[in-house]
Amino acid sequence: MAMHAHAQTGRLFRFLLKKEWLKLTIWLIGSLFFVFIGVFAFTEVYGDAAERQAMAIAMSNPAMEALFGRAIGLDNYTVGAMYSHTMTVMALSLFALLSILLVVRNTRAEEEDGILEMLRALPTGRLSHTISALLYLVLTNVLITVLSTALIFSIGDPSMTFEGALLTGMIYGTAGLFFGAVALLMAQLSSNGRGAMMLSFGILGVSYMLRIIGDSGTEVLSWISPLGLLYGTEPFVNNYWWPVLVALGITALIVILALYLQHRRDIGAGLLPEKAGKRHASALLKTTIGFALRLLKTPLIVWLIALLMLGVSYGSVINDVEGMLANNEIIEQIIMSNPDLNIVDQFISMIIGVLSIAATIPALQALLRLKGEEKKNRTEKIITGNRSRIKILGVFLGISLVTSIVMQLAQLVAFGGAMLAMDADLSFGSLFESGIAYLPAMWVMIGGAVVLIGWLPKFTGLIWAYLGFAFTVLYFADLFDMPEWLTGISPYYHIPEIPTDEWSWTVTLLSTGLAIVLAIVGLIGYQRRDING
Amino acid sequence: MTAVLEVNNVTKMFGKFQALNGVKFKLNKGEVLGFIGPNGAGKSTTIRILLGMLKADFGNAKIFGKDVWTDAVDIHKRIAYVPGDVNLWPNLTGGEVIDLFLSMRGVKVNKQRKENLMKRFEFDPTKKCRAYSKGNRQKVALISAFAADADLYILDEPTSGLDPLQERVFQECVQEVKEKGASVLLSSHILSEVERLCDQVAIIRQGSIVEAGSLEDLRHLTRIQINLRTREEASKLVEQDWVHDLTYENGTYIFQLDADHMDDLIRFIQPHGVVKLESAPAKLEDLFMRHYETTEGGV
Structure with missing residues (x-):
């Protein structure tokens, strides 16, 4: 029986490449572009050793470590060390995300759609479909490893040695393999693609948070986190190889477990139980708002919990930032020379910017769910009922706006609460002012999404690219010295960084006004266009 | 007569729910068996067990004398399957998917026969699967099934999206493979279709076969x-x-x-x-x- 478990894997794999090659190419180009930007910017902007050393000092405080990872190679902060320190966690998360999506899309999602059933009715082995997806995962990550290594080594400066470049490529690929294997395991536990994806993202999220907490104190947590473990290779600084071997070993074990479960279980079955649903629709469900909320309930709750945890994680490291201030003469000197530049305040406003972008994701997701419904031919069933298009889009828009406010306030409470619990000296008022100042920027993003839904429904995905860009600006604008015209495209860039800056009614009103105009334009478009399903 | 398909007391539980309870029937060479029963009676569960995708808790099923779970790959070389709900890869054309399915069955494809089937079913193989309606997606599976010879055809509500004209084409296809000596297991809700095509009928209800035999015999019972x-x-x-x-x-x-x-x-x-x-x-x-x-x- 096991003999036949992988029959025709080769043919399935070739076929998988045929349907995936375009996606693979786009992902690879995107990922390599990300790597390229990092290496290129650092070699260009931080060519000067003294400048890098100054950066090293600015980077070596717990707040920055919580963001980027433990500071490494500070005594000789080369371009390579700088790249490893600041880019690794982001890159690992990106490649993990890529592999999770890849695995779920090619395993459980196809099983859920009934495609696997047809393939299994052909003379293919019980594991062939899964193994071909695994081969694809391996191929993708080998390509990521090889291409990243080549790219970094060819355009990096002399501090970027071949060994370091190879190690960097290896941890990128290993992160992908690890989280791809996790996704495969989750695909056995959950009976649907969505569940498998949520569980995998959950594990990625927990790894990220463990690393934050670990890197700002309890170091052992960093080593438990796969992200922290691979970060511990410290490419270009110490080039430790053992974490790669440990991660690959664990990956192999996860894959074996997943294949074992896959081989044993029935098609369509998940190991996690599903409970019976309700017989009747509640009065709330029969209203448009209740219906929309029901569709969005689970992702919104998951996001709320995730953002609360993120807020608490960042809030709990605040004391270390202060402790650093008290002990570090150099930083004190920086503050003395520029009394406006308070590291704690800077940290807080930076974090609130990051949190605001994070909170925009669920708000956009709530709105774009309407597009998802259309794609699955379900909006037609609502629109042919007694509910107008304007009302339906209006309800989703309303929920999206409320989501932005609730998520933002909730994480501010978590962030502020955690800081208070740490006996940090802060004004809750200015913290909220700072967070609320970002709301209009979030609404501009929502307005943009409404315009896409109303006029360019095929390109609603662009809003994610825009949000990704906004995040890049926030995170890297100073690091990369981005020009003003470029950074200005991000609505978040214009928001005053309270408490460092003053509250600005001009920005608030202009942004809100822009958001309203965008929303109206989008609503008009949605009223006029064809509904495609 | 040799039994191509034999199901012996197959029982399947999903958690506490008993989906199948001692299902028993057989299908001989060259015969068409109508497998009928209300929704949720266990038709698709039975078929999935026959295809080696679900494992029976008790009892066993054999196709060509081989165990459906352990010898699935060997069995599948000689069968063709059409599900009632066909989903396909949105970014591939119908023609590509048909070729894929045929190539995986490992049988020789008569190109003329494939083209002929496409014409009979009025199917355009050059469109991407995302553009196909339910009926057209079903045609992909039907053409893949009938474009090459198989010894057993397992059809699970194969005509649920077809119009009456194409349903007739489907019935002709079943007649043709039957004349070639193949066996067909046809699960269907369209009773006139079953009546016209089938020699044998098995009725399943609440996970058990309540009636099985030739249509002639059953008529005597009624x-x-x-x-x-x-x-x-x-x-x-x-x-x-x-x-x-x-x-x-x-x-x-x-x-x-x-x-x-x-x-x-x-x-x-x-x-x-x-x-x-x-x-x-x-x-x-x-x-x-x-x-x-x-x-x-x-x-």
């Missing part, structure tokens, strides 16, 4: 509609326990007769002077409904 006019009154008919639902209108008796009591009927009415005797054979639908309607106490 009732025949009789229209009878006699010169003299035959009011004693109502007292016979093989007469059901008797009505009397304009001198004509209309009633249901237990199929195996035709002889009794003839003997009984002969002295009354028969003017007219019409009988209509039992429809599969009547048989089916009788089984469906006796769900009291169930569910």
